[in-house]
Amino acid sequence: xxxxxxxxxxxSTRRGTVKALDRIDLQIVPxxxxxxxxxxxxxxxxxxxxxxxxxDSSARVASGEICWHGNVIGTIRERRxxxxxxxxIFQNPRASLNPIMxxxxxxADVAGEGQVSALLESVRIDPSRGNHxxxxxSGGQCQRVGIALALGCEPELLIxxxxxTGLDVTTEAAIMTLIRDLSVRRGMATLLVTHNLALAAVHxxxxxxxxxxxxxxCAPADRLAYAPMHPYADQLLAxxxxxxxxxxxxxxxxxxxxxxxxxxxxxxxxxxxxxxxxDCDEAPxxxxxxxxxxxxxxxxxxx
Amino acid sequence: xxLDRPMWEQFISYLINLSRGDLGRSxxxxxxxxxxxxxxxxxxxxxxxxxxxxxxxVSIPLGVLGALRKGSMIxxxxxxxxxxxxxxxxxxxxxxxxxxxxYLLGVAPAPLGRIDPLGxxxxxxxxxxxxxxxxxxxxxxxxxxxxxxxxxSIALALAGIGPLTRITRGAMLMVLSSDFIxxxxxxxxxxxxxxxxxxxxxxxxxxxxxxxxxFSFLVSxxxxxxxxxxxxxxxxxxxxxxxxxxxxxxxxxxxxxxMLYVLINILIDVLYGIVDVRVRLAE
Amino acid sequence: xxxxxxxxxxLRRDPLTAITMGIIGFICVVALFGPxxxxxxxxxxxxxxxxxxxxWQHLCGTDHVGRDICxxxxxxxxxxxxxxxxxxxxxxxxxxLIGSVAGFFGGFVDRIAMWIIDTIMAFPxxxxxxxxxxxxxxxxxxxxxxxxxxNVPFYARTVRAEMKQRREMGFxxxxxVSGNGPFRILAxxxxxxxxxxxxxxxxxxxxxxxxxxxxxSFIGLGIRPPTPEWGIMxxxxxxxxxxxxxxxxxxPGLTLVLVVxxxxxxxxGLRDVLDARERR
Numbered sequence: 083x084x085x086x087x088x089x090x091x092x093x094s095t096r097r098g099t100v101k102a103l104d105r106i107d108l109q110i111v112p113x114x115x116x117x118x119x120x121x122x123x124x125x126x127x128x129x130x131x132x133x134x135x136x137x138d139s140s141a142r143v144a145s146g147e148i149c150w151h152g153n154v155i156g157t158i159r160e161r162r163x164x165x166x167x168x169x170x171i172f173q174n175p176r177a178s179l180n181p182i183m184x185x186x187x188x189x190a191d192v193a194g195e196g197q198v199s200a201l202l203e204s205v206r207i208d209p210s211r212g213n214h215x216x217x218x219x220s221g222g223q224c225q226r227v228g229i230a231l232a233l234g235c236e237p238e239l240l241i242x243x244x245x246x247t248g249l250d251v252t253t254e255a256a257i258m259t260l261i262r263d264l265s266v267r268r269g270m271a272t273l274l275v276t277h278n279l280a281l282a283a284v285h286x287x288x289x290x291x292x293x294x295x296x297x298x299x300c301a302p303a304d305r306l307a308y309a310p311m312h313p314y315a316d317q318l319l320a321x322x323x324x325x326x327x328x329x330x331x332x333x334x335x336x337x338x339x340x341x342x343x344x345x346x347x348x349x350x351x352x353x354x355x356x357x358x359x360x361d362c363d364e365a366p367x368x369x370x371x372x373x374x375x376x377x378x379x380x381x382x383x384x385x
Numbered sequence: 386x387x388l389d390r391p392m393w394e395q396f397i398s399y400l401i402n403l404s405r406g407d408l409g410r411s412x413x414x415x416x417x418x419x420x421x422x423x424x425x426x427x428x429x430x431x432x433x434x435x436x437x438x439x440x441x442x443v444s445i446p447l448g449v450l451g452a453l454r455k456g457s458m459i460x461x462x463x464x465x466x467x468x469x470x471x472x473x474x475x476x477x478x479x480x481x482x483x484x485x486x487x488y489l490l491g492v493a494p495a496p497l498g499r500i501d502p503l504g505x506x507x508x509x510x511x512x513x514x515x516x517x518x519x520x521x522x523x524x525x526x527x528x529x530x531x532x533x534x535x536x537x538s539i540a541l542a543l544a545g546i547g548p549l550t551r552i553t554r555g556a557m558l559m560v561l562s563s564d565f566i567x568x569x570x571x572x573x574x575x576x577x578x579x580x581x582x583x584x585x586x587x588x589x590x591x592x593x594x595x596x597x598x599x600f601s602f603l604v605s606x607x608x609x610x611x612x613x614x615x616x617x618x619x620x621x622x623x624x625x626x627x628x629x630x631x632x633x634x635x636x637x638x639x640x641x642x643x644m645l646y647v648l649i650n651i652l653i654d655v656l657y658g659i660v661d662v663r664v665r666l667a668e
Numbered sequence: 669x670x671x672x673x674x675x676x677x678x679l680r681r682d683p684l685t686a687i688t689m690g691i692i693g694f695i696c697v698v699a700l701f702g703p704x705x706x707x708x709x710x711x712x713x714x715x716x717x718x719x720x721x722x723x724w725q726h727l728c729g730t731d732h733v734g735r736d737i738c739x740x741x742x743x744x745x746x747x748x749x750x751x752x753x754x755x756x757x758x759x760x761x762x763x764x765l766i767g768s769v770a771g772f773f774g775g776f777v778d779r780i781a782m783w784i785i786d787t788i789m790a791f792p793x794x795x796x797x798x799x800x801x802x803x804x805x806x807x808x809x810x811x812x813x814x815x816x817x818x819n820v821p822f823y824a825r826t827v828r829a830e831m832k833q834r835r836e837m838g839f840x841x842x843x844x845v846s847g848n849g850p851f852r853i854l855a856x857x858x859x860x861x862x863x864x865x866x867x868x869x870x871x872x873x874x875x876x877x878x879x880x881x882x883x884x885s886f887i888g889l890g891i892r893p894p895t896p897e898w899g900i901m902x903x904x905x906x907x908x909x910x911x912x913x914x915x916x917x918x919x920p921g922l923t924l925v926l927v928v929x930x931x932x933x934x935x936x937g938l939r940d941v942l943d944a945r946e947r948r
Contacts, residue, residue, distance in 0.1 A: 134571055159570060170571045178568035180583055182662050192572045215662055228568070235572055468936065472929040474879045476886045477902060477921040484909045484918075495910070605794035609883055613906065623795075624887055627802045635799070642795065 083271065084110040084133065084168075084239055088146035091132060091157070095140070098343040102128045104295045104350070105146065107369060110239065115265055115272045117282030117303065119318070120292035123339045129292070130241045130275045134170045135159025169237035173244040175224035179216040185227050186212030193234030201230040205260060222253035226260070233264065240265070243275045258285050280322050283307040288375075291315045294339050294350035297369060301376040311372055311383040314351050349380075357382045399636070408640070409633030413625055418637035422619060426641065427512025428499060429611070429618030433603050435538040440545030440603075441596065447546075448553025448592075449585060452561060463550060471547030475606040479540035479613040486536060493536050496614040500529050537614040544606045545599045552595040556588040563587075590661055597653040601646055688933040695927055699746045708736035711894055719913050729915035731904060737915065740896035741923050747897050748924070751808070752878045755815035756870060759877075762816070763823025764859070764866070770824070771831025772854050781828075785821045793818040797880055801889045811890040815877050826869050830862035864942045871935030875928035882924055898924040 086108040093100040103125050110116055120126045131137045133148060137157045147154045150166040172178040180188055189198045189212070199209040205226040216224055225245060232240055242261060246254035262285055265272045276282055282289050282303065289306045291299040291314065299312040310316045317335040337354030340346055348366040352358050362381055369379045390398075402409065408418035447467070451460040479496075486493035499514055507517040507526040515534070518527030560566065561584055569583050608620035615621070619638055626634035714734030722729045728737035770781035788796065800814035834840065835858070843853045878898075884890040885899030893900050898920045905917025 136567055136571055159573070160576070165573065170568075172564065172568055174564060177564040180565050180569070180587070182587060182660070183583075191574060191578065231568070231572055464936075468932050469925075469929055472875060472879075472932050473925050474883055474886075474921075476883060476899075476906075477917075477925065480902065480906055480909050480917055480921065484914055488910060488912055488914075601792045602794075605792040608795070608798070609887060612887055627798060628888060630802075635802075639791075639795075639799070642792065646790075646792075 083112050083151060084108070085149040085152075086129075086133070086146070087149065089129075089132065089148060090144040090146055091128060091137070092142050092144045093140050094142065095343070100342045101144075101346065102141075102295050102342060103132070105366070106295075106297055108290060108297070108300075110271050110273060112238065112271050113265070113269050114288060115262065115274065115286045117286035117289040118273055118275045118292065119277065119279050119282050119289055121277060121335070121339065123294070123342075124292040125295040126275045126292050127243060128295075130170070130243050130273065132157045133239075133273070134168055134241055135162060135166070136170070167236060167238040168241065169232035169235040169239075170241040170243060171225070171228045171232050171245050173247055175221055175228050175245075176216055176219075178228055179224060181216055184213050184215055185219070188227075189230060189234060192231050197234060201234055204233065204264065205230045221249055222257065225249065225253075225257055229257075229260065229264070233268075237270060239271045239273065241273045241275065244277070245274075246281070247276075254281075261285075279318050291318065294346075295342060296350050296366075297379060298351065299376075299378050299380075300369070301373075301378075305373070305376055311376070311378045312351075312380050313355050313357050313382075313384065316384055357384075403640075408637040411626065411634040411637075412631040413629050413634065418633050421622060421634065422637055422641050424512075425617055425619045425622050428616060429607060429620060431513045431515065432534065432537055432541065432610070432616060432618060433600070433607055435534060436541035436603055437545060437596065437600055439538055439542035440549055440599065443542070444546050444549035445553050445589075445592065448550045448555075449557055449580075449588075451550070451554040452557035453580065455558065460554075464554075467547050467550035470543045470550075473543060474609070475540055475544050476609045476613055478543050479537065479610050482536045482540055483613070494529075494532050496536065498615050498617060499533050500526065537610050537616060540613070541603055541606055541610050545603055548595060548599055548602075549592065553588065553592050556591045557584065560584045560588040586660065590657065593653060593657055593660065597650055600649050604642055604645065684933065684937065688930045688937070691926070691930045692934060695745060695930070696749070698742060699749045702742040702746050708739040711735070711896075719908070719916070721913070722915055728919040729913075731901075731916050732908065737901070737919055740901060741898075741920055744896040744898050744901060744920060745923065745927075747891075747895070748878055748881060749927075751812055751815065751881045752874055755812045755877050755881070756819060756874050758812065758816035759819035759873075760823050760866070760870065763820040764827050764862075766820070767824035767827025768831055768854055768859055768862075771828035772835060772850070772858065774832075774835075778828075781824070785824050788817065789821045794880060794883065797884060798887070798889060801884055806890055806892060808891060811881055811884060814884070814890075815880050818880065819873050819877055822869055822873050823866065826865050827859075827862050830865055831858055834858060834861055868935055868939045868942060871931055871938055875931035875935070878924065878928055878931075 086106055089103055089106040090101070091103040093102055106129060108129075118126045118129065128137070128141075132141070135156065135158055139158070141157060143157060148157070149155070150164075150168075153164055155162045155164065155166050179185070186198055189201055193201060198212060202209045202212060207223060207226050207230070211219070211223075216227070219227065229245075240261070245261065246257050249257065258281070261272060261274075264270065274282060274286055279289075283306070286303050289299075289301060289303050290297055291306070291310075291312065293314050299306065299310060299315045301310075306315065307319070310319055314335065321334050335354065340350055340353060347353070347363055349355075349362050352362050355362075357380075359382060367379045367381050369377045371377050372383060406419060408422070410416070411418050411421055414421055444467075447463045451463045454460050483493070483496050487495060507514065507521045507523045507530075509517060511517055511520075514530030515527055518524065518530055566579065566584055569579055574583070604620075607618065608624055610616065611618050611620035612624060619641055623635060623638040625631070626638065712735065714730075716734065717726075717730050718732055718734045720726055720730045726736050726738065728741060731737055731740070766781050766785070770778040797814040797818050800817060801810050804810040804813070831854075840853060840858060843857045848857070881890070882897070882899035882902070885897050886903045888903070891897050891900060893904065901920035902917045902924075905913075905915075905920070908914075908916045
């Protein structure tokens, strides 16, 4: 359904050219829930906006393409020759709603007046709240409205960009359950973009790990959670707080993300990697399947 | 006026008189100041109100267009236009307009006041020539009044177009790059609705606040325009009073302007509450 | 050093600003060396050649008493620039003082300062200037004072905002800890950070100050004829517009517009360059 092939995207800024994405390969089939995991600055938001078509004009596709049902589509939504049924929910739910319009009107603008009540019910909001304004709703409710708006577009792919950041844990669980239920019921594929590996491990079928604009590992969720093969994925997993018994045990991934505007080595994790060797600097590591459906981009994986 | 008494005594007696509606007597006209002001206020209001309207009708489309086509020739042209309008003093603009439209082209009437000196004004109901003319069915007088209003109101409007265009463009640019507009794009909202209903309505909020500031600025510029066009409003009244040291009249003028200012700000606040629900409902 | 480098870089990218800066430079030269360039005496009347249209002898024509308009414009440029620069300098000093003290110390001092500023801004500023000149008397000094007073609020607010924003920052704390007294911190460490914003405000309000002064003279307050000044010259030429002698009012008016426009464009250009740097 969705096939991202060797996509590289650059941004021209004052500081220079920021090479935000480097030869991304990603496929999503109908109905599956894929997690896209990485630190802030890993390029996961850029990739999700590229797929949604919401990048602004300073973005340049340096190579590769995005294919939807076999047709090549561009990174600016309004200029796409064929409309791709892709919808998105956003990180800051309240800021993503029009502050001076009732949610009923906003839903009607997207899906038509008749659908409003049905949509509100499907996200478990009482339809009578339709006449309220966003500032009268809680964060969790705003996010539900955001989901309703996205569903109103009848998407085949739903991109959820950090949908629960900023919400408390109980609300987070409720929202994730809602998204999962809706996915299953509507046969909708979901791309969950998050920095929270634990969250992705619980709710996704498959996880894709990104670092500094490159995909480093791609595996079924249970396999990644127990046996990651890329050094970065391994470190990421180890830094999840649940693995630490005390505060002293808390671990982070050492080093900092490389500057994407400057010169970059073929493997962008090289400077932070404990398994780095000379042949890592010769050419970019290819994404190879080291186990069924388990792809790793590393010359010296853990296994 | 008890000018020989100490300051504080003068102030107290002024306040007492004020509570009785007595603003003193003008040295220049010999009339009670309050009578002068009331009779001249409609002329100023009609002129300033119309100018603000024209300024808004020109600036908002220009600002929106500039924001939508940021960086294009249209954008640069409209920015240059608004900066030029900002740089032109109203007295010069007025004279320029008179020269072009009255002397060269002959399409505008002589700048000698609100109506043709040889014509008959419509019966005075509100003091606004346009309204009175329509109410009396006297279309000739209405047209004449409108013709006389044209040049001064354009001259005054130009003073407002400068700041209003810039604010509209700035506000529009900010709103267009906001999160909820990006979200609306993702719902495939038709562009027309996105720009005008979603973006513009949010962008109008700072424009409204600026309109209040612009109105006060226009009241200042009014004095100069009234002089150029011999307009019988409170601006020219104040000018004559100032030059003749007619204290009572000047004080009355200051009070009138302050009241006008307060009223306009109240109006702006009310309008703001209508457009931005958050202000209205959030207690 | 960094500021000038940014400016040079910005100007290279934006030729319009560079051109307008050139225009202003030219005008300053005219103002300074005016009397040498002028061929006539600005005050010499010659009724026989009154109201002559522009010609090779009189590039801008003559006015109603035969004075050469071009010469008068040159002298007027000197006077108006002088008034504007003086008024803005005065307003800058007073406004910066009020603003820095209010923004840095806060509390009671801030409230008093803001009370003064708000009182000035509560009234349409041109009318306030009118009132001040009318009250104090018609003279050059009073025009400068009146224009300065109505400009103070802009600078005071700008400086106050900058001071408030930076008051809690690390480098201020560091300076305090190393033993600097509050006034020294304010003058040496904090105030310089407000300079870019102030520069922008100066270019933007200088034009406004000129328009103010010209408008005051136009309506008869302040400088009196026969002193050549843009506002007065336009006022003198106003009555001749209707009879077709357009040059008496147009040339002085156009000069005024050109100077103010250049100042505004430079201010805009400066703001684009400096704001972009800060927002990076």
